[in-house]
Ligand code: SF4
């Protein structure tokens with residue numbers, strides 16, 4: 114019949130519209146406002162009814178663990194940047210980055226650059242970055258830098274809300290902006306962090322075992338020498 118398809122389509126829309134309010138009523142009004150998060154998660158899952166779109170920015174989906182956006186540098190300094198005790202110098206000092214330059218070399222669009230720090234007394238270069246920059250307008254979020262870093266120092270962030278009113282300096286992230294704590298990394302990528310911690314423990318254990326083996330052999334050699342000397 115002419116117009117039946119249109120009516121069917123509209124009825125689907127109407128059903129979603131009514132389901133949306135039914136869901137809100139059930140999860141939010143009957144269970145209190147605390148249930149809003151539960152209702153939101155349910156609506157995004159296979160059992161969701163009603164409106165499927167996310168009411169961004171009031172509602173936000175948690176990105177999956179492997180989501181990649183702009184890289185950041187890991188520091189073992191755990192004070193949060195918005196805390197009054199935060200010391201940016203200390204945060205920089207405790208970054209894992211050795212300024213080896215591998216990430217800058219492998220970066221396909223060449224949007225990383227850094228300046229190696231030097232010893233204030235001798236003037237000799239040290240394994241730290243004095244400056245480190247990423248141009249976020251050029252970064253293509255490929256994750257190569259994080260993949261190739263030999264020191265687990267640079268990681269891919271989940272923070273995608275980087276819009277700015279200033280498009281020159283605001284989009285060049287410097288050391289202060291790039292440095293984030295290990296606990297932040299663990300919060301966004303717990304599986305990755307656990308794997309890396311386990312791998313580091315295995316490597317340290319192997320190093321310790323080799324050192325013990327070397328010391329044992331050296332001790333054996335040292336005790337064997339006087340005996341040989343007596344025999345001759
Ligand atoms: S590869 Fe890692 S350690 Fe080397 S400069 Fe880049 S972030 Fe620093």
Ligand code: SF4
Nearest residue numbers: 220252253255256258
């Ligand atoms: S994610 Fe890719 S493009 Fe962005 S800084 Fe790392 S290597 Fe370069």
